[in-house]
Amino acid sequence: MRSVHFSICVPSVARVFSLGIVLVSGAGAQTPAPAFGPTSPFFAPSTLPFQAPPLDRIKDSDYLPAFEAGIAERMKEIDAIANNPAPPTFENTLIAMEKSGQLLGRVQRAFGAVTSANINPELQETQRTLTPKLAALSDAVSLNPKLFARIAAIYKQRDSLKPDAEGRRLVERTYARFAHNGANLSEADKTRLKQINEQLSVLSNTFRRKLLAATKAGAFVTTDKAALAGLSDAQLAAAEQAAKARGLQGYVLPLQNTTQQPLLQVLSNRATRQAIFDAGWKRAEQGGENDTRETIAQIAKLRAEKAKLLGFADFAAWELEDTMAKTPDAVMRFLDALVTPAVANATAEAKDIQAVIDAQKGGFRLAPYDWDFYADQVRKAKYDVDEAAVRPYFELNRVLQDGVFYAATQLYGITFKERTDIPVYQPEVRVFEVFEADGKHLALFYTDYFKRDNKQGGAWTSSFVPASKLLGTSPVVYNVCNFAKPAPGEPALISYSDVRTMFHEFGHALAGMFSNYQYPGLGGLPRDFGEVPSEFNEHWRDEPTVFARYARHYKTGEPMPAALVAKLRAAESFNQGYSFTELLAASELDMQWHLLTADAPQQDPDVFEKSALDKKKLLVDAVPTRYRSSYFAHIWDGGYSAGYYGYLWSEMIEDDAYTWFTEHGGMTRANGERFRQMILSKGNSQDLETLYKAWRGGPPSIDGLLRDRGLAAAKPSK
Numbered sequence: 001m002r003s004v005h006f007s008i009c010v011p012s013v014a015r016v017f018s019l020g021i022v023l024v025s026g027a028g029a030q031t032p033a034p035a036f037g038p039t040s041p042f043f044a045p046s047t048l049p050f051q052a053p054p055l056d057r058i059k060d061s062d063y064l065p066a067f068e069a070g071i072a073e074r075m076k077e078i079d080a081i082a083n084n085p086a087p088p089t090f091e092n093t094l095i096a097m098e099k100s101g102q103l104l105g106r107v108q109r110a111f112g113a114v115t116s117a118n119i120n121p122e123l124q125e126t127q128r129t130l131t132p133k134l135a136a137l138s139d140a141v142s143l144n145p146k147l148f149a150r151i152a153a154i155y156k157q158r159d160s161l162k163p164d165a166e167g168r169r170l171v172e173r174t175y176a177r178f179a180h181n182g183a184n185l186s187e188a189d190k191t192r193l194k195q196i197n198e199q200l201s202v203l204s205n206t207f208r209r210k211l212l213a214a215t216k217a218g219a220f221v222t223t224d225k226a227a228l229a230g231l232s233d234a235q236l237a238a239a240e241q242a243a244k245a246r247g248l249q250g251y252v253l254p255l256q257n258t259t260q261q262p263l264l265q266v267l268s269n270r271a272t273r274q275a276i277f278d279a280g281w282k283r284a285e286q287g288g289e290n291d292t293r294e295t296i297a298q299i300a301k302l303r304a305e306k307a308k309l310l311g312f313a314d315f316a317a318w319e320l321e322d323t324m325a326k327t328p329d330a331v332m333r334f335l336d337a338l339v340t341p342a343v344a345n346a347t348a349e350a351k352d353i354q355a356v357i358d359a360q361k362g363g364f365r366l367a368p369y370d371w372d373f374y375a376d377q378v379r380k381a382k383y384d385v386d387e388a389a390v391r392p393y394f395e396l397n398r399v400l401q402d403g404v405f406y407a408a409t410q411l412y413g414i415t416f417k418e419r420t421d422i423p424v425y426q427p428e429v430r431v432f433e434v435f436e437a438d439g440k441h442l443a444l445f446y447t448d449y450f451k452r453d454n455k456q457g458g459a460w461t462s463s464f465v466p467a468s469k470l471l472g473t474s475p476v477v478y479n480v481c482n483f484a485k486p487a488p489g490e491p492a493l494i495s496y497s498d499v500r501t502m503f504h505e506f507g508h509a510l511a512g513m514f515s516n517y518q519y520p521g522l523g524g525l526p527r528d529f530g531e532v533p534s535e536f537n538e539h540w541r542d543e544p545t546v547f548a549r550y551a552r553h554y555k556t557g558e559p560m561p562a563a564l565v566a567k568l569r570a571a572e573s574f575n576q577g578y579s580f581t582e583l584l585a586a587s588e589l590d591m592q593w594h595l596l597t598a599d600a601p602q603q604d605p606d607v608f609e610k611s612a613l614d615k616k617k618l619l620v621d622a623v624p625t626r627y628r629s630s631y632f633a634h635i636w637d638g639g640y641s642a643g644y645y646g647y648l649w650s651e652m653i654e655d656d657a658y659t660w661f662t663e664h665g666g667m668t669r670a671n672g673e674r675f676r677q678m679i680l681s682k683g684n685s686q687d688l689e690t691l692y693k694a695w696r697g698g699p700p701s702i703d704g705l706l707r708d709r710g711l712a713a714a715k716p717s718k
Helices: 060-082 090-099 102-117 121-142 145-156 165-180 187-217 233-245 270-281 293-309 315-319 328-359 368-383 387-393 396-412 496-513 532-541 544-550 562-571 576-594 605-615 646-663 669-680 688-696 703-709
Strands: 220-222 251-253 415-419 430-435 441-450 460-465 476-483
Touching: 060 090, 060 102, 060 121, 060 145, 090 145, 090 165, 102 121, 102 460, 102 476, 121 187, 145 165, 187 293, 220 270, 233 251, 270 368, 293 315, 293 576, 293 605, 315 328, 315 576, 328 368, 328 576, 328 646, 368 562, 387 562, 396 415, 396 496, 396 532, 396 544, 396 669, 441 460, 441 496, 460 496, 476 496, 496 532, 532 544, 532 646, 532 669, 576 605, 576 646, 646 669, 646 688, 646 703, 669 688
Parallel strands: 441 476
Antiparallel strands: 220 251, 415 430, 430 441, 460 476
């Protein structure tokens, strides 16, 4: 059994900016942009090892002129391909497209990394300026009739051209992508589609700006130390440091971009818990400039119109066309069948928690902000697991080196060496060179683990340089998380859930490092397969040989006592009803927003959300949705629209994959190498169902997911 992992992840490592992962806030004064030329750090590929970006040389003012030059270069390249007088061929059209846009890619990936994790007002203004320009560029490429005519001609001749398997996949996916994005529309409909795409890009940018500001403003601030009863000395010191960083007296508890907040588990003052919960719940619903409700209602309305224009019943149908699930009906059947057992488990858990409150003469009914605090007491009573007793065994660097890296070495033979000569965008960022078992260079890997006010919430993976055999580049990838930063001089002690997050995000990084296909265009994975590498990698957190290496007391180096390990493992089954129900609520809410049709009126988000969850019988006392509509960044600017279900769908696949490992000897180099070669290295270079069946010997089974979640009595139809 295990808890639910949540993050904003980017399986297609080259798409950070286009997926809207970048968060922005406000428009600041921007220094005049210098002219783009040979002195620009983006003018040519980086001369640093493995083309790592020269982050020490890049000034904020360098981005805009480099973007504008990159956009112009990309358009020039596309025009040359589209207007080539020679008959269309695989080489002069598709390969030429694959090689185009390299300047834009360099600046886009660096900008995406820095603005998602280290934003400032000047970069925010650059983002605001660029958003409509990049939307226009995307449309100018995907709706270019001459370019599409060449692609269509190659597609029609694909049998006679006889490209290799990857080449044929590139032909088919390129044609499908262009058709999906409107290449077959009339000129009038293309014009309207361009207008909608521009409006959506601006609205998405507005949502990011509002949410970042709302989340920062929603932080709990107090000068009353007694209000923070329950926090450890280290947590109090971190809260005091957070206040000083904002120029305030007292203590600051920043909000995470989720409904529940981590510190509600230990805060004993109920009024404080309620204040923190309410601040998070209503963060983007306070009226004024940070209220996102009108923005998201407009986004949903425009997405429905876009879907109709493209010939689909709703946006979900359009979005799911190129996924494992294929249709909204398949997704809804998958999710709906899980609701009843999940809610039943959550209801039973609520009764246990209410019993504790009553036994303590609490005199109140369980509320959402009470759940984690009293659930922790139930956990302690049932399993005798105290979070404060567990954290000293999970020191971040040891988890990384002796847990995450060690597991990868055992499975895949790769090793890691820290490098201090590679420039970074923030002092907390670390860089490691990754080597194959034979000592050959494989990749560079960056980590950025601690929360900052100017960092997007969640956790994600992307790249500075994607792997490409065609372009001769090796991967330069990074993980970003939002763990609580310790006070100066204190160790970074993280939770068992945080350990899972580290393994999860590193699974994405492995997929990026192991990429081994010819064409960059075959790198993007659909949401319901893109989480497979990350969720699969989570299993090695609990592998006994791995756990024994990293779960050691930060002061003494002693391993976690066997009795505590046993309790921790037993407690993994605890609270599954709650965590699964809040996840299902968010997944169902996402789907309901994107099943709206073009003729539906613009929605009132508060009314719509309540109705949508009530319809699915997911308005459960004390169990709120993981994200409210107003701060559901995954679906409004994170690339998960009609795709949040992908976490569970991917979990079905990876649980089935882990079952294969357990049936074939577990963590061995042979098993790891087979998984690497047949799954992790392939990207989207083959049909994903065919790819998985070839590795597994058949289609994925739901049984592993049901067993892992304790829901074996309910078998959702796929």
